[in-house]
Structure formats: structure tokens, C-alpha cells
Amino acid sequence: MTQYTRELFDQVMIQNYTPADFIPVKGKGCRIWDQNGKEYIDFTSGIAVTSLGHCPDEIVEILQRQGQKLWHSSNWFTSEPTLALASKLVEKTFADRVMFVNSGAEANEAALKLARRYAVDHFGYQKSKIISFKQSFHGRTFFTVSVGGQTKYSDGFGPKPADIIHIPFNDLNAAKAVIDEQTCAVIIEPIQGESGVIPANKAFLLGLRELCSQYNALLIFDEVQTGVGRIGHFYAYMKYDVVPDILTSAKALGNGFPIGAILTTDIIARSFAPGVHGTTFGGNPLACAVAAKVVDTISEAKFLENVRQISARLIKGLEQINQQYQLFKDIRGEGLLIGAELIDKYHGQASEFVKKAANNGLMILVAGPNVLRFTPALNITEQELELGLARLANSLMS
Ligand SMILES: *Cc1c(COP(=O)(O)O)cnc(C)c1O
Numbered sequence: 001m002t003q004y005t006r007e008l009f010d011q012v013m014i015q016n017y018t019p020a021d022f023i024p025v026k027g028k029g030c031r032i033w034d035q036n037g038k039e040y041i042d043f044t045s046g047i048a049v050t051s052l053g054h055c056p057d058e059i060v061e062i063l064q065r066q067g068q069k070l071w072h073s074s075n076w077f078t079s080e081p082t083l084a085l086a087s088k089l090v091e092k093t094f095a096d097r098v099m100f101v102n103s104g105a106e107a108n109e110a111a112l113k114l115a116r117r118y119a120v121d122h123f124g125y126q127k128s129k130i131i132s133f134k135q136s137f138h139g140r141t142f143f144t145v146s147v148g149g150q151t152k153y154s155d156g157f158g159p160k161p162a163d164i165i166h167i168p169f170n171d172l173n174a175a176k177a178v179i180d181e182q183t184c185a186v187i188i189e190p191i192q193g194e195s196g197v198i199p200a201n202k203a204f205l206l207g208l209r210e211l212c213s214q215y216n217a218l219l220i221f222d223e224v225q226t227g228v229g230r231i232g233h234f235y236a237y238m239k240y241d242v243v244p245d246i247l248t249s250a251k252a253l254g255n256g257f258p259i260g261a262i263l264t265t266d267i268i269a270r271s272f273a274p275g276v277h278g279t280t281f282g283g284n285p286l287a288c289a290v291a292a293k294v295v296d297t298i299s300e301a302k303f304l305e306n307v308r309q310i311s312a313r314l315i316k317g318l319e320q321i322n323q324q325y326q327l328f329k330d331i332r333g334e335g336l337l338i339g340a341e342l343i344d345k346y347h348g349q350a351s352e353f354v355k356k357a358a359n360n361g362l363m364i365l366v367a368g369p370n371v372l373r374f375t376p377a378l379n380i381t382e383q384e385l386e387l388g389l390a391r392l393a394n395s396l397m398s
Helices: 006-012 057-069 080-092 104-122 142-147 172-178 202-214 236-240 285-298 301-325 350-359 382-397
Strands: 024-028 031-034 039-042 097-101 129-133 164-167 183-188 218-222 246-249 260-264 328-334 337-342 371-374
Touching: 039 382, 057 285, 080 097, 080 285, 097 104, 104 129, 104 142, 104 183, 104 218, 104 246, 104 260, 164 172, 172 202, 183 202, 202 218, 202 236, 285 301, 301 328, 301 337, 301 382, 350 371, 350 382
Parallel strands: 129 164, 129 183, 183 218, 218 246
Antiparallel strands: 024 031, 031 039, 097 260, 246 260, 328 337, 337 371
16 A cells, blocks of 8 residues: 655655645544544644634535535536525625635635726726735735735746735825825735734724725725634624725635635626636535535624634633743734734744644644744634643643
């Protein structure tokens, strides 16, 4: 029998990732087991994706049921699960219409193309400027890395799409200085995820909303990470009370089954007339059947209230650990998207802490080189949370 070892990864895989030394083989709830049967508490949820835990019974059942019925039919046909999911999202958000894709990057790619096309349709080709923020992350397609604010992801691939500018996050004056009649869109993560879990100020988001309305630019919220309950509200815009023109969603939407969505208003949606944009897999019945159950579960007020309670406990636990070991200079974030920034002495060493945690049976993430990121399942039990925190304390001690 072939031995599937970590070494094999280095032989047969393109080396664009360096995964952990252990290989997970099974997951249930907030626990993962590796090839040796070692158990881990999972505070990553596969990067804020498996928000209902690994292999939740009721979703496995839906996957099996839909798996017997219809997996794929292409967008030449629609499907019942697609229409069910779309209706739920329209009912529960500002949006009049949705389109489904397969990932966060694809959702942002579609949102940016839609904003450009809307500007062309209503104002002409000169309205093409896209304002984005330094350190932002919007995915890895060429348009989305170019719009994202991290040159390490966008440089080295030749000429980039034009008319994109990057300004400091949470700096309304910087936005005022560059926004003009030529601006077609402003795109922002309500909480910057990958670059360090940095929340936007409410006044900043409100200010962007006003500027966009004044200059007929579309405000795009990239809620790929913050959406679907992650911050203790169904979408982050609901907490901030600032309504975007286009919203993108992915990660947790399918609890690990790949799916993304763009949500928008009726008038903007008209710029995606038949044939203007498309995808083979987007909106397939399997993904939509799963996502419909995820949306039903997570959008419940009680469920979201519980997320906020677990969040308070997680933050308190991290603060207690910090009182003992003085490792963090800042603990921040919302709901269960929490970042702990290491003190200067440990800057650049976040991944070392991730390795130590894994040795102690805990999976955590980084958000940039200086921040530990905690994104456990939204339904993590108190017992699993305490066990994870104890393992974190152990690994920080060693
Ligand atoms: C993860 C992420 C993306 C990219 O999503 P993929 O599914 O990896 O393409 C885009 N934006 C934000 C805010 C993200 O966190």
C-alpha cells in the first residue's frame, strides 16, 4: 500500500504551500485526528470555513441526499437548491439578487467586473478607478491580487490591470483626497483578515458610504471572511449598520464545500446581462443544498447571540493567558475572528507559535508574521474551548 507521507507532498505537489508536518485524516466538530491518531482541537476551522464544525451530521445528511439526486447541470439550467439558497440570501440581506461562484477570489473578481461594467453602462469608460486599502486581501486571481494591498502577492506576474490605487486603512481623509468622478468602486474588508485582524472604525465605513454615494462609486464589502456569522452577526455590515452596494461571501458559506456568492441590488445586477459573466460550476445543486442549510442555521438570532458569548469567553481566556506570560500587545477582532498581536520581541515569529501549538494538540492560524489568529467553529462547546485554551497556555510556556 502506498504510504501517503508529508515527504510525498514535496515530491508530487507544486511547492506553493508548505503544509504542517502532520496530515489530518478525520474531523468531527472541533476536533481533528492525524494519521497517527493524535487528536487536535481545531481553532482554525480551515481558515474560518467549517463554521459548524467538521462533518456536522445534518449537513452530511443533506450532502448524501442531494448526492443521490443531482450534482451538476451547468448554468444552462437552474436548480431547486440554487433557487432556495438565493431566496434565503435575498430575504435575509439588503440584496435583491445574487450570483453564485466557487470561491472568495471568484466572488471578488465578479464584484470588481460588475462595478467596472456598471460604471461603463451608466457613466462611460473614463469611470474606472478602483480604490482599495493597503494590506487588504481579496484573493489570488490576477485582478484580485492587483486590487489587494500586498505587493508580495501581486508583483512578478507582468503588467497589472490599470486604475487601481491603495490608500491607508481607517484613514477617511486619504479616501477624500483620492475619490473623484472617475472612481467606480471602493472595496474593503470590514475587518481586514489575512493581514492581521484589523477592524474598520464605524465612522470610517460610514464616511466611505457617504463618499461613494456622493461620487456615484459602488461600495463593495468583501465579507468572504467576516460573513456568515463569523463576527457574531450574519454579515458584518449588519453590525456596522452600513449597507454596501455589492457584498461578496464565500469561506463559511458551504462549511467546506466550495461556494462563493455576490449579493447586490436590482439596478446594479442589470449590468450583468445575459452572457456578460459566467462560471461552469457556480450555483451547482450540491454546493447550494449544503449552503442553504448553513444559512438557515447560522442566520438564527439565537445562534448569533451564542457566537458573541463564546467570543467573550475566548477573549477573556486569551487575556488570562497574557496576564501570565505577557506575549501579546493587543487582542482584537469581533465574534470568533480574533487576532492576538505578539509583543515586539516576538515579531516575525507567529508561525513558530503555530508549530508549538500543533505539538500540544491545538491548531491555530497566523494573520501576517506578528499575529496569531483564532477562528474556531461558531458552535464550539465550552469544554472544547477551555481545552483548546489550556493547550494554548501549555504551548506558549514551552
Ligand atoms: C480568503 C479570502 C479571500 C479569498 O477567498 P478564496 O476562496 O481563497 O479565493 C478573499 N477575501 C477575503 C477577505 C478572504 O479572507
